[in-house]
C-alpha cells in the first residue's frame with residue numbers, strides 16, 4: 001500500500017530536502033476560517049498537513065493547543081466536521097498528505113469502523129493518536145492499517161533501545177520523534193540531542209523521521225531539518241492564529257494570511273537545511 | 280450493553296494488559312508508557328516483599344492509627360428502624376480520610392524507585408493533604424494540582440497543604456475541578472519523567488494504578504470483614520460506599536466480592552438530578568469511553584467530548600470512575616445508584632445530630648443511600664457504610680447552603 005505520505009517523502013528525497021509538516025487545529029476558531037487556513041498551507045510551503053481533532057481533555061498538549069481545541073469546540077467543531085474539512089480540502093488538492101492528529105475518545109465514540117471508512121473516503125492518509133501506545137494496537141492501529149491508512153507513532157526520549165522496535169513495529173508513513181519530554185509548545189531542546197536521536201531511530205527503520213514539539217522559528221526549523229527528514233511545527237501556527245483576534249474575539253488580521261506568512265518563513269528555513277548541512 | 284459472562288471469581292482482575300473485561304488498559308502518551316511499565320514492575324516486586332509489607336503495616340498502625348474502628352451507629356439505626364448500621368471509621372485516620380492508606384503505600388514505592396519529587400491531583404483536598412503529609416514525613420518536595428473551583432470550596436485543606444510544605448497549583452481550565460487537576464498532573468508528569476512520581480489519588484488512571492490503589496485501600500474491607508465477624512459472628516447483608524474515582528469503595532468492596540450473599544452498593548453523585556448535566560453519575564448516566572489512561576464509564580456528549588459534571592462534593596466531582604467499577608457494574612456484582620446534593624446534605628445533618636460525627640460530604644452520599652436502604656431491611660440485618668472521611672473541610676460549604684452566618 002502506497003499512500004500520499006509515502007509518495008510525498010519519496011519525492012522530497014529526490015529533491016534532497018526535509019519536509020515541513022504543519023499542524024493546525026480543525027475548526028479553530030470556526031469551520032470556514034479553519035478551512036481557509038488549511039487551503040493556504042500547501043502554497044505557503046507545507047508538505048504534509050496535520051489536521052488536529054479537538055478534544056476536551058488534551059492531556060499531552062500545552063496551553064496554545066489546549067486553547068485552540070477549546071476555541072474549536074466552542075465554534076461547534078465535531079469529529080464529523082473535521083472529516084468534512086478534509087473532504088472540502090480534497091476538492092482542490094488531491095496531492096498533499098493529510099494526517100489527523102488527536103486523542104482516541106472522539107474516534108471511539110464515533111465508532112472505529114465507521115471512522116476509518118469515513119476518513120479513507122474523505123482523503124485522510126494517516127493518523128496520529130496521542131493516547132494509543134503500541135500496547136493498545138488492537139484498538140485502532142491494526143484496523144487502520146487494514147483500512148489502508150498509515151498509523152504514525154510517536155517516539156520520545158523515554159523510548160529506549162529495548163522499546164523502540166515495539167514502537168516501530170506497526171508504524172508506517174513516517175515516525176514522529178517528539179524531541180523532548182513535555183507537552184506541546186515547550187522549549188526547544190538542543191539540536192545535537194535531536195540528531196543523535198534521529199540516528200538512533202534510523203538504525204531501526206527506513207521510515208522518514210520527522211521531529212517536532214517546540215519548533216517555532218525558521219532558524220530552528222533549519223537546524224532540525226539538518227538532521228531530520230521532516231520538521232513539525234504546531235504550537236507556533238496555532239499561536240499565530242490566536243494572535244489574529246483581540247481580547248474580545250474580534251478578528252484584527254486574516255488568520256489564513258498570518259499562517260501563510262509564518263509557514264513561508266519556516267519553509268524557507270527547511271529548504272536551507274540541507275544546504276547548511278552540506279556547508 | 281451486553282452483560283459479560285459471570286466469572287468464577289470477581290477478585291482476579293485485571294489481566295496482564297490491565298483490563299477488567301473491556302475496561303481499564305493503558306491509554307497514555309508514549310512518553311509515559313515506559314514509566315508505567317516501570318511502575319508496574321516495581322509494584323509487583325514490592326507487594327510481595329515482606330519488608331515492604333511490614334513497613335507499610337507499621338506505618339498503618341502507628342502513623343495512620345489502623346485498624347480503624349467498626350462503629351455501630353446505634354441512634355441512626357434506631358431512628359431508621361431497619362437494618363443495623365455500622366460505620367467503617369476511615370474518618371479517624373490520620374489526615375481524616377481513607378486517602379492516607381493509598382499515599383503511604385505509594386510514597387514507599389516512590390522511595391523504592393528512587394524518585395525525588397511527588398506530584399498529585401486533588402478534588403476535595405483530602406488526597407492533596409494526605410500526599411503533602413507523606414511527602415513531609417519522607418522529606419520529598421510535593422506539588423499538588425487542584426481545580427480553581429475546588430481551591431475555593433475546600434479552603435481549609437489548601438491551608439493544610441501549605442502548612443505541610445506542599446505547593447498547591449490551582450488549575451483554571453474546564454470547570455476547575457478534579458478532571459482538570461488530573462490533566463495538569465499528567466502534563467507535569469510527561470514533562471518531568473526522570474525524577475517525578477505521580478501519586479494518583481484514586482483507583483483510576485492507566486494500569487497499574489487502579490490495581491495498585493485498590494490493593495492499598497483493600498485494608499478497609501479486609502479489616503471490616505474481620506471486625507463484623509467478631510462483632511456479629513457473620514458477614515453483613517449489605518455494604519455501601521460513595522464512588523468518586525472509586526478508591527474507598529473498591530477498598531471496602533474488594534474483599535467482599537466473592538461473598539455472594541453480601542449485597543454491594545456504590546453511590547454516585549446525583550448532583551441536581553440526572554435529567555441535565557449537573558451531576559457526576561458516570562455509571563448511571565454515562566457510557567464507556569477513554570480518558571486519563573483507561574476505558575471506563577464517562578460523562579460525555581455524542582462527539583466524545585468529556586462533560587464537566589457537578590457535585591456539591593468536590594471529591595465526587597469527576598466525570599469518570601475507576602475501571603474496575605465499570606466492570607463490576609456490567610457484571611451486575613455491584614449496584615450503583617445516584618444520591619442528590621440535597622439528600623447528601625440531609626444525611627450530613629442527620630449523622631451529625633444523631634451520632635455526633637461530622638461526615639465528609641463524600642461519605643454523606645454513602646450514608647444517604649444507607650438511610651434509604653435501612654428501612655427496607657429487617658432489624659436482624661446488617662449493613663456496613665464506609666465512613667470515608669471527616670467533614671471539617673465541608674463545614675463552610677454546608678453552612679453556606681443552610682444559610683448560616685459564616
Ligand SMILES: Cc1ncc(COP(=O)(O)O)c(C=O)c1O
Nearest residue numbers: 405523524525526527594641668
Ligand atoms: C472523604 C472522601 N471520600 C471519598 C472520596 C472520593 O474518592 P474515592 O472515590 O477515590 O474514594 C474523597 C475524595 O476526595 C474523599 O475525600
